[in-house]
Amino acid sequence: MTIPLSWWLISATALFSIGLYGVLSNKNAIAILMGLELMLNAVNINLVAFGRHITPLEVTGQIFAIFVIAIAAAEAAVALAIIIAVYRQRTSINVEQLDSMRF
Amino acid sequence: MEPFVFFIFSILTLGGALGVVTTKNLYYAALFLIMSFSGMAGYFVLLDAGFLAAVQIVVYVGAIAVLILFAIMLSRKVMTRNEPLLNRQWGLGLATAAIFFFVMLAVPLNVKWPLSNEVSSGNELVQLGLAFLGSYVIPFEVVSILLLVALIGAIILARDTSDVEVE
Numbered sequence: 514m515t516i517p518l519s520w521w522l523i524s525a526t527a528l529f530s531i532g533l534y535g536v537l538s539n540k541n542a543i544a545i546l547m548g549l550e551l552m553l554n555a556v557n558i559n560l561v562a563f564g565r566h567i568t569p570l571e572v573t574g575q576i577f578a579i580f581v582i583a584i585a586a587a588e589a590a591v592a593l594a595i596i597i598a599v600y601r602q603r604t605s606i607n608v609e610q611l612d613s614m615r616f
Numbered sequence: 617m618e619p620f621v622f623f624i625f626s627i628l629t630l631g632g633a634l635g636v637v638t639t640k641n642l643y644y645a646a647l648f649l650i651m652s653f654s655g656m657a658g659y660f661v662l663l664d665a666g667f668l669a670a671v672q673i674v675v676y677v678g679a680i681a682v683l684i685l686f687a688i689m690l691s692r693k694v695m696t697r698n699e700p701l702l703n704r705q706w707g708l709g710l711a712t713a714a715i716f717f718f719v720m721l722a723v724p725l726n727v728k729w730p731l732s733n734e735v736s737s738g739n740e741l742v743q744l745g746l747a748f749l750g751s752y753v754i755p756f757e758v759v760s761i762l763l764l765v766a767l768i769g770a771i772i773l774a775r776d777t778s779d780v781e782v783e
Contacts, residue, residue, distance in 0.1 A: 515618060516618055516619065516622050516662060518724070518729060518731065519724040519725065520622065521659075521663070522723065522724035523721065523724050523725075524626055524629070524630065524659075526717055526720045526721060526723075526724070527630055527717060528629060528630060528633055528652075529716075529720075530713045530714070530716050530717035530720075531630070531633040531634060531636075531637055531713070532633065532637075533709075533712065533713045533716060534637055534709055534710055534712075534713035535636060535637035536709075537705070537706075537708070537709030537712060537713065538637075538702050538703060538705065538706035538709035538710060539637075539701055539702060539703065539706075540701065540702065540703040541642060541701050543642060543684060543687055543688055543691070544636075544637075544642060544645060544701055546684065547636050547645060547646065547649050547684060548636070548637065550649065550676075550680060551633050551636065551649075551652065554652075554653070554656050554676070557656070557668075558656065558659055561659075561660060561663045561665050561668060562663055563729075565663045565664055565665070565736075566729065566731055566732070567729060567730060567731060567732055568732065569664075569732055569734045569735060569736045570732075570734055570736060570737070571743070572740050572743045572744050572747060573747075575665050575667070575668050575740065575744060576744065576747055576748070576752055578665075578668055579668065579671060579744075580755060580759060582671060582672070582675050582676070583759045583762070583763060584759070584762065585680070586675055586679060586680060586763070586766075587762055587763055587765075587766035588766075589680045589683055589684070590683065590766050590767065590770040591766050591769055591770050591773065593683055593684065593686075593687040593770070593774075594769070594770035594771075594773035594774035595773055596687055596691070597687060597690055597691070597773075597774045598773050598774055600690070600691045601776065606691055608703075609703060
């Protein structure tokens, strides 16, 4: 038997919520980035599951998932470069201390 | 059989994700992230998306997780300094995530999707190639330029400028 669509959706929702908690409650910039990656992956699971169960003859869901993966890779590279630059200047990547642009 | 495999991959994916957000050691969090990404590759295999599973392993486990491990190593003083990783609003964050989960749960439990019983032909790699160089060729080229820009931008941002001679 194949897995029903709702199982995938519930699993992806749980994954997205875990990532959301990680983004909202961490103060280390790298930990926040890891939560973001989890959220992007949950979206990918949803896209592929919808594509598999609603339009199985087309690959549109997979194409969107591949674009999401490419953009997540670009985002991770730039974000980690920024984190390393910030760390070099301040020897800290605690986002609560990065408030020099606050009004 | 398939539900059993699904549960194993769910334990890998969700357990790894829980490990990422609950462990106190950032290095272990990155290793849990690798475990979670591997479980997701299994998900994609179950969803008849074998190519995507390979991409998941190569890009996420092979590139992004290793990049994160490098960043953790380069900012290691933060790791050894024994301070809590959670910020002051972590309770509110937990409440927000839990409310989001239970509200969104209503969608998979109640909505009737227009499901299709057709089975894919199994040549999804051919279809992907045709789509990328056919109807999706412009987004494909834009993404390649975006990756190039991100590559150059990351190098320029992370470069150590302290000992560069200014001409």
